[in-house]
Amino acid sequence: MNGLFSKTNNKEFKEIVQKISKRLNLNPNDLEKGFERKIITKYEYNDKKYLCFKKKLRHIERGTIVFLNDNFDYFCGYPKIKRAMMLKASLDKYFDKKIAIEEKLDGYNIRIIKFEDEILAVTRGGKICPFTTKKVKKYLKTTFLDDYPNLMLCGEMIGLNNPYVNQYYIEAEKDYENLGFYIFDIRERETNIPYSISKKEELFKKYEIPHVKPIIIDKKDISKLWEILNTLNENKKEGVILKDPEMLMEPLKYTTQHTQCNDLSIAFKYTYDIGIDFMFSRIVREGYQSFEMSESKEEELNRAEKLGKSIFLPMIQTIKDVSEGITSKECFELFFESEPDFLEFMNYLKKMHVPIIIESKEIMGKIIKVRICRIYNATTDKIKSHLEGNLW
């Protein structure tokens, strides 16, 4: 199996490509091109070797992983959820009578799977994350996967103390950390077919799985949805995922003003590291939302002001920081149960080429508390350069 990517072992490689392509129902030429163009790469977790689809390739979703065992077991990536810009028009166009509304949590999308008797947590991008895997084992009842190993639990890791998106959630409070898992989909691992809302709810209850609770409304009753969105916005929540109760249509997402502005604050804080497409898309969402809400002149001005502040204030704060010699960075406080757990995760970040520094490490009894910061080099360097007078 080790020779899979060695050029000297061309015959074995061809054979494996044949087998995987059959398994995934993907043309072997496309698969080979995927390897060549590094869309598919090989990783390893606890001696389990697997392939990761870094981008969508034909019908194979981004984040799909294929284990390099005899059976080439694979787990589909979580599909991209498209966004409604005009809520009512999109619901009319894409949905039938009823809509299930679920809160969109501001965390990190993960799939929890069982493979060769081990529970594993897979990131959106298709990597087995050692940190998340350990926390899942610690906090989540996974007996469900013992009974249904061909299913995946798709959900969100939330809370202040995770390495991807640190956002405090009161419901994620634990003994010494703020972290939790909320499942929103049950999907067949090979077909990606999701269970209906009623079926998944039944199973969540039976197996005591913490989950996002859907509210079913009539499509005509859109005012109820706007009420929910207003409440979410007031409570600084992210938004909603809208689903067909039978899951026959693809889900949609829609986010609050709070989210748009918060995203922009983060984007302009790391001014030159976050893509400008990210910024632009958040700005225009505000336009459509204001229009759809038929806002008054005063409400429009209010939104314009909030937008301006979200963009401008974090940006000048970063310029001020860099002028004082402070490097632009995003920091996370993480808790590990042991030194090997900590080292394993550091090693994982290194393999993923994430530029980090460890700001502090504190032993708290059996627990290790670490402050890790992701470095934003482009922001720091570019601002420094302009402060020194270099031209654009």
Place this chain on the structure above:
Amino acid sequence: MNGLFSKTNNKEFKEIVQKISKRLNLNPNDLEKGFERKIITKYEYNDKKYLCFKKKLRHIERGTIVFLNDNFDYFCGYPKIKRAMMLKASLDKYFDKKIAIEEKLDGYNIRIIKFEDEILAVTRGGKICPFTTKKVKKYLKTTFLDDYPNLMLCGEMIGLNNPYVNQYYIEAEKDYENLGFYIFDIRERETNIPYSISKKEELFKKYEIPHVKPIIIDKKDISKLWEILNTLNENKKEGVILKDPEMLMEPLKYTTQHTQCNDLSIAFKYTYDIGIDFMFSRIVREGYQSFEMSESKEEELNRAEKLGKSIFLPMIQTIKDVSEGITSKECFELFFESEPDFLEFMNYLKKMHVPIIIESKEIMGKIIKVRICRIYNATTDKIKSHLEGNLW
């Protein structure tokens, strides 16, 4: 000469490439690649055939034009002027003792040249514009070029009634139109070497050429420059060009808050037609300017609010317009002296692939007043699509 680009006439093509490459001191292979990659294209004006460099190629500036006469006469493109993000630091870094400050006009960069006894106006991009050429002949004394045919007059076409940037200038008021020319540089057509500030001023006066008036300050006296910038900002002017009085160093530009916000308003009005790099660059300029001005919290909030309004209000207005069936477009009112002049310019726009519609045409005695609108299809189509419920 007509066979220059016909593949059947390879030998003649090679010969011409040799001659031009010698003339421009450019490697013939680079020149050939320029043709292949369509960086260099052929145009025609009044039976004068010329090549246009659409991008900078090695040392040949974008906008350079080469006439296809026996001598391959050429005129260098106007060089890109770099921008200071931090004014003081950039002046310290790039300038010597004295600085000439010139107002940056909000119009359209043109070069006025004399070729084969005819006065021609060349756009920044390197096209001979029939509209501008006619207006130059009408409004500008060009005896200077009779005496110095190897020089170029580089300047700005300003005013409400030009087809590129319509911005009212009181000083551009004419009989029936608002249009004027202000020269800011005299350059040698083949070397692009600019005349010093004192030399150009002397010639401007002697030949009665309307021009931008420089103010010379000591580099240490930057407060004077900030005063000028504040006044320009209050008067809704664009900014300044900073030059070494001897023109030994490259000029720099710096713009006002008014310009940043005004640019953003235009960019977000034509939401999906203007590049997001354009938007991003204007936003960050505001950050550096606020920082360099050491603004108070109140001033920062004020700038944030202005920024937000500049982005948000034009954007929702465009969404509202499109929702009412109004196409996103930018309109210009132009005056022509005759029907052939009008038709010639329409033909020119067609050749340049500018999508336009003629909204109205009015005969005013000997003058024709035409309202021409440039259509922004991406903005109209994309907004329409989202309004219909299509997802992002």
